[in-house]
Amino acid sequence: MNDPALETIEIESGPNPTAAVIWLHGLGADGNDFVPIVRELDLRGCPPIRFVFPHAPAMPVTINNGYVMRAWYDILGTDLSRREDEAGLRKSQALVEGLVAQQKARGIPVSRIVLAGFSQGCAMTLQTGLRHPERFAGLLCLSGYLPIHATVAEERHAANHDTPIFLAHGRGDPVIPIDRAEKSRDILQALGYQVEWHAYAMPHSVCPEEIADVGRWLQRTLA
Numbered sequence: 001m002n003d004p005a006l007e008t009i010e011i012e013s014g015p016n017p018t019a020a021v022i023w024l025h026g027l028g029a030d031g032n033d034f035v036p037i038v039r040e041l042d043l044r045g046c047p048p049i050r051f052v053f054p055h056a057p058a059m060p061v062t063i064n065n066g067y068v069m070r071a072w073y074d075i076l077g078t079d080l081s082r083r084e085d086e087a088g089l090r091k092s093q094a095l096v097e098g099l100v101a102q103q104k105a106r107g108i109p110v111s112r113i114v115l116a117g118f119s120q121g122c123a124m125t126l127q128t129g130l131r132h133p134e135r136f137a138g139l140l141c142l143s144g145y146l147p148i149h150a151t152v153a154e155e156r157h158a159a160n161h162d163t164p165i166f167l168a169h170g171r172g173d174p175v176i177p178i179d180r181a182e183k184s185r186d187i188l189q190a191l192g193y194q195v196e197w198h199a200y201a202m203p204h205s206v207c208p209e210e211i212a213d214v215g216r217w218l219q220r221t222l223a
Contacts, residue, residue, distance in 0.1 A: 006054040006095055007031070011038050014048030019112040019137065019222045020103045022052045024096070024121025026143075028069045031055045034118065037206070042215035046222045050108065054099055056092070056120075072120045086148050089127050096128040109134075114221060116140035119176065119204065123147040126184075129163065130156045130193075138164040138221040140214065143204055145176055146184035153191060165195045166217045168210055170202035 009031045025033040031053035038051050060066040063075040073088030096115070103113055114137050117125035122144020129139040130152055139160075146152065165188060169181035178199065188195050196217065200207050 006057075006099065008055070008099070009035060009053040011035065011051045011053075012048060013038070013043055013046070013051070017048040017050040018108065019047050019114070020050045020052060020108045021114045021116055021140070021218070022054070022096070022099050022103070023140075024054065024072065024115075024117035024124050025056065025070070026117075026119030026121055027061065027071050027075065028064075030070050037211060037214075040208075040211050040215075041218065042212070043218065045219050049218075049222065050103070052099060052103070054095075057095075059088075072124045084148055089123070089147050092124055093128045093131070096124055097132070100128075100132070110137075111135055112137055112222070114138045114140055114218065116142070117144065118142045118206070119144050126165075126188075130160055133157050133159055135159045136163050138166065138217070140217070141165060141167045142206065142210070142214075143169055143173060143176060143181075144184075145180045146187055149184065149187050152187070156191070161192060162194060164217075164221055165193055166198070166214065167195050168198040168200065168213070170204060170207075171199050172202065173204045175204040 023034050056070040056072045058068050059071050060068050061071050061075055072092040074085040076083040115125045115129045122141040125139050125141050126146050129136055167185050169178050171178055185195055185197050200210050
């Protein structure tokens with residue numbers, strides 16, 4: 001089933017799912033990117049889950065010489081904290097909100113939805129999840145960072161103040177250096193959020209140890 005604005009891929013771990021994971025891909029990828037990981041997750045003890053993998057819109061990306069690719073927002077330069085595409089972030093936030101509304105309309109409440117994302121998708125997970133007026137089951141944040149962090153304290157919604165956050169990064173990430181993720185972790189913890197932090201010996205990718213940790217976190221979050 002497709003959102004009017006975004007095409008999606010769906011995988012259900014069992015019939016009549018009562019929980020959902022909306023998983024946002026990174027720059028230049030598409031919804032297919034994380035589909036294979038579903039088979040690798042240990043979901044014992046979890047209810048049937050609907051995994052939703054949307055395709056981001058295609059747009060010119062400044063840092064890639066204006067080449068058109070799937071992206072949740074533009075990347076204006078290598079300094080991700082100084083020059084951010086705030087308008088693009090907020091536009092895609094509305095698209096993600098639409099995906100959440102679609103799952104609600106199909107009978108899965110926000111309290112049973114995990115927002116997940118990798119790289120740009122991680123940034124969108126935090127951008128949307130911290131501001132949403134209903135509590136998510138959890139926020140699964142891989143190899144990314146907290147965008148437009150200066151506005152979080154003012155714009156965040158109390159509904160998600162105690163939502164579990166899984167934040168993970170590769171120690172050898174050449175795309176988003178780990179100190180950017182550590183700064184995001186520190187900001188979130190200073191604001192009182194429950195952050196489960198993981199660092200792995202990997203580049204800008206995923207690894208088996210991380211997939212195992214994600215499975216255990218989903219078991220705790222959705223059981």
